[in-house]
């Protein structure tokens with residue numbers, strides 16, 4: 462009896478003492494390393510947006526060096542990525558492990574590019590976009606926009622130049638400042654109701670609205686905790702009806718607030734996957750492409766077909782005390798600008814980054830092709846960042862349309878993108 466037991470004990474000892482390596486390749490530990498590394502980089506790069514809400518144990522508590530430790534960060538990002546890529550390729554990895562490893566690996570490619578950009582090492586627009594966005598950003602020549610503007614020209618009412626008639630039409634549908642609060646709350650409540658009928662949001666989610674002045678953005682969402690969001694609205698911005706409805710969808714339901722709450726609930730709380738706690742890379746990245754893509758597409762989710770115009774004309778315009786005469790042309794023009802002309806912003810950024818457009822030329826594209834002067838700062842200062850919006854919206858739209866033939870299926874596809882780890886490449890692959 463004794464002789465039989467001894468080898469068994471020995472075998473147990475061998476198994477339990479084996480590999481250091483096995484625990485090192487554990488995906489949970491790699492996720493912790495990923496969050497710790499990104500929080501440390503964020504502590505050294507003041508442009509990082511840190512809305513971390515995870516355990517204190519992952520926070521960076523070391524010394525912030527006077528000189529940005531570029532090479533050290535690059536080396537650590539690269540070796541972590543190698544370990545993750547091993548998991549992605551391994552035939553014995555589970556599907557969830559591969560999903561997580563792929564996701565973190567794609568973020569680390571963007572982190573690597575961000576470290577280089579912060580250190581003043583620039584590339585071409587396409588080189589930077591390939592690392593940050595992860596897919597090729599489609600390009601459009603000026604003919605595309607000249608033809609689009611000519612088409613729009615035929616529906617713009619009134620006298621004067623194209624720009625004068627465009628501006629005059631938009632200003633007729635501006636929301637008076639004293640009506641902004643009511644209109645916004647009604648719009649948010651409407652899209653919240655639509656979203657709650659379709660998606661399973663955490664019960665205690667909510668949004669607080671705050672009106673502010675002197676900001677370079679028109680609206681901003683600040684997560685107070687995973688399920689509570691502060692929405693700041695810039696009163697210096699001229700809010701027209703469509704912008705107001707769009708911001709309710711983009712920032713709140715089923716856009717950013719919904720994304721944040723569902724990611725936190727479904728990925729962090731339910732599964733314990735810490736990687737989504739990573740701070741926001743200021744240069745962009747795959748996660749931002751998906752999040753902004755979903756947020757821009759949010760109004761098409763909440764108001765498919767003619768329901769957008771109906772809601773604008775029958776609910777928000779009367780509430781704002783506006784005459785609905787000319788509403789058809791206004792809504793058509795806004796939709797056209799939103800869906801078709803937005804890509805002119807990407808081209809302006811591409812030209813500016815590549816040095817093939819002067820500042821004046823890029824401004825011309827932003828003002829006269831995109832009809833969106835308020836985007837000039839992002840185009841001029843944020844290199845490929847604007848493409849996260851334009852490319853993200855197109856990826857999300859194409860993915861949802863390819864995976865749905867009914868409204869139920871559209872929400873199912875949209876909900877899936879809100880609740881799992883996905884990178885832009887996955888959407889292209891599945892098209």
Ligand SMILES: [Zn+2]
Pocket residue numbers: 711717753756
């Ligand atoms: Zn956004």
